[in-house]
Structures are given as C-alpha cells and as structure tokens.
Amino acid sequence: MQKPKVYVTREIPERGLKIIKERFETEVWSEYAPPPKNVIIEKARNVDALVSLLSDKIDAEVFDAAPKLKIVSQLAVGFDNIDVTEATKRGIYITNTPGVLTETTADFAWALLMAVARRVVEADKYVRTGQWKVGWHPSMLLGRDIYGATIGIVGAGRIGQAVARRAKGFNMKILYYDVISRTELEKELGAKRVDLDTLLRESDFVSIHVPLMKETHHLINAEKLKLMKKTAYLINNARGPVVDEKALYEALEEGKIAGAGLDVFEKEPTPADNPLLKLDNVVVAPHISSASHETRSKMAEMVAENLVAFFEGRQPPNLVNPEVMKVKPLSKII
Ligand code: GLV
Numbered sequence: 001m002q003k004p005k006v007y008v009t010r011e012i013p014e015r016g017l018k019i020i021k022e023r024f025e026t027e028v029w030s031e032y033a034p035p036p037k038n039v040i041i042e043k044a045r046n047v048d049a050l051v052s053l054l055s056d057k058i059d060a061e062v063f064d065a066a067p068k069l070k071i072v073s074q075l076a077v078g079f080d081n082i083d084v085t086e087a088t089k090r091g092i093y094i095t096n097t098p099g100v101l102t103e104t105t106a107d108f109a110w111a112l113l114m115a116v117a118r119r120v121v122e123a124d125k126y127v128r129t130g131q132w133k134v135g136w137h138p139s140m141l142l143g144r145d146i147y148g149a150t151i152g153i154v155g156a157g158r159i160g161q162a163v164a165r166r167a168k169g170f171n172m173k174i175l176y177y178d179v180i181s182r183t184e185l186e187k188e189l190g191a192k193r194v195d196l197d198t199l200l201r202e203s204d205f206v207s208i209h210v211p212l213m214k215e216t217h218h219l220i221n222a223e224k225l226k227l228m229k230k231t232a233y234l235i236n237n238a239r240g241p242v243v244d245e246k247a248l249y250e251a252l253e254e255g256k257i258a259g260a261g262l263d264v265f266e267k268e269p270t271p272a273d274n275p276l277l278k279l280d281n282v283v284v285a286p287h288i289s290s291a292s293h294e295t296r297s298k299m300a301e302m303v304a305e306n307l308v309a310f311f312e313g314r315q316p317p318n319l320v321n322p323e324v325m326k327v328k329p330l331s332k333i334i
Helices: 014-023 037-044 060-064 084-089 102-117 120-128 158-169 183-189 196-202 222-227 245-253 293-311
Strands: 005-008 025-028 049-052 071-074 093-095 150-154 173-177 205-208 233-236 259-262 282-284
Touching: 005 014, 005 037, 014 025, 014 293, 037 049, 037 060, 049 293, 060 084, 071 293, 084 093, 093 293, 102 120, 102 158, 102 205, 102 233, 102 259, 102 282, 150 158, 150 196, 158 173, 158 183, 173 183, 173 196, 196 222, 222 245, 245 259
Parallel strands: 005 025, 005 049, 049 071, 071 093, 150 173, 150 205, 205 233, 233 259, 259 282
Antiparallel strands: none
C-alpha cells in the first residue's frame, strides 16, 4: 500500500519527525521562517496530511485547494490559526498537543511575572550598561512583593491551574475567572471563582490563560484595564489578541497599571517599533512559553502519534473536532 503523503511546515524536533519520516512519504519546509501561504496551498494540493504550526494560517482557501487532505496535526495546544469549522464541514480531522506543555508554559508565566515585578530585566541592563555606580541604595530598583499577594487567573484550564498551583507556594490568595466552576482548584488551593471585574479590581497579578476565540478577543480592553490596581501587573502568555495592545500601552504609559509581562502579541513577530517595547515596565519574549527541549520534543512526538493513530484507522488521541467523525467516519477514510 502506498504511504500517505505528509507536508510538514517546519523542522519539528527529531523525536517526532523521525516517526513521521519512517511512516509516511514526508516533505519538510526546512527554512527557519514559515512557508508563505501560497506554498502551503501548493503543497496541500497533493497531500493526505499537514503538520502545522500556530503561525500557519490553515483556512478554507487551503482546504479548497486540498482535495486529498484528511488531517491537520498541529504542533501547539492553541489552534486559533486553523478554521476548525471549515475543516469539520469538509471532514478534515484536526489535532493538537495539549497536556505536555502545561507545566513548561506555567513556568514561563511565572518567569514573566517575577521578572516584571522584581525588575529583573531592568536590573540586568542597569548592571551591564555601567549604571551601577553606588554599591547599595535603599531605593534602588524597587519592585513589588509576590509572596502573599493576590493572583487572578483568567481562564483556569490546564495551564491556568498549573499557574495557580505555583502561586500556592508563594502563599498567594488565588482568584479565578472561568466560564465553568473548577471545584478541584477551589478544594486544593482555596481558589475563589469571581467575575472578571472583581478579579481585575482585587488582583495584584492578573495572568491570562484563555484560548483565543470570538468571545475572548480583546477581553482585556481599556475599560477592563481601568479596573485594575495602579500597582498591579498583567501577564499574558496565552494569545496576543486577548488583550487590546493599544489600550494596554495607554494604561502603562499613564501609570494606570504597574507593568506587564508579555510572551504573545496581536501581531507576531511584533514590529520593532511597537510602542510597548519602549517601556521599561514591560518584559517581553517572542512567544516561547513552551520552548524547553523536553517539551518541544514531546509535542513533536504527539504530532506524530496523532498522525499514526489516524492512518491506522484509530481516533487520534488529541482530536479537537470529534464531531468530524460523523461527517467522515474513520472507516470511510482509510
Ligand atoms: C503555544 O502557544 C501553543 O498554543 O502551544
């Protein structure tokens, strides 16, 4: 039997790529930058499967060009770059890589939180650029306490909960906002479910962990930022468009909040002239929250496992659109 054809839009870690190459007829886009949309469309024409990254727009235009496409296996937990509704209509299976990146991503939310609250990046620059002329001063680079403060988790799914667990070690009061009640979190950590406005009013640190959807686009806008304490920090390592970046800049510039830690932006890569990058009370990173050697390898392995399961006629373990199985049952595909 002919091997299924797979197009992989970037060099993913070897642990997954090796499996894919062994099992499928594989082509990989080997440049560091993503393939342009027309390349994805061109490649999709002739393949049974795509391996995509969150920076690849996989929409109706791609699906229309790809009569043989059966599955898109995405190397990420978030899949807002994929038009899942359009995929489901056409009987195309979509998978992601949840779970394996939870702790790594939660670690990084904390890295941003601690860096901005204790001014780590500013302090590093201060020393390196020769500004450290006085050995010690009582008011040098003062930040804000983390221990014992209140953290507000916006979206208490897997990653939000992992962030909350770390907060327990810092003896923090934990508030969360979620569309569903997380009773385990309440029992285990004493977390309290509140509405978004209360969370914003009462938290010293607001950490965002919702997926990007129509309902969460600009969830944090000018009006919401106004509710936050002047001494509070906003952390976002979920998706950039959850925060209205222009409103965030204004809030920071006008001293309405104390600082922000951002791993994600409305447009990625964010342009070098993004005004947020001029502010010392903003710590930034280039969307690397899941970027550990261990986690990225596990993610790549999951990408491969989802493909292998599918082409063996089994339900992929991380199917995000299970309703597709009614549109095109597995028995009709393989
Ligand atoms: C990264 O942002 C992911 O969704 O995995």
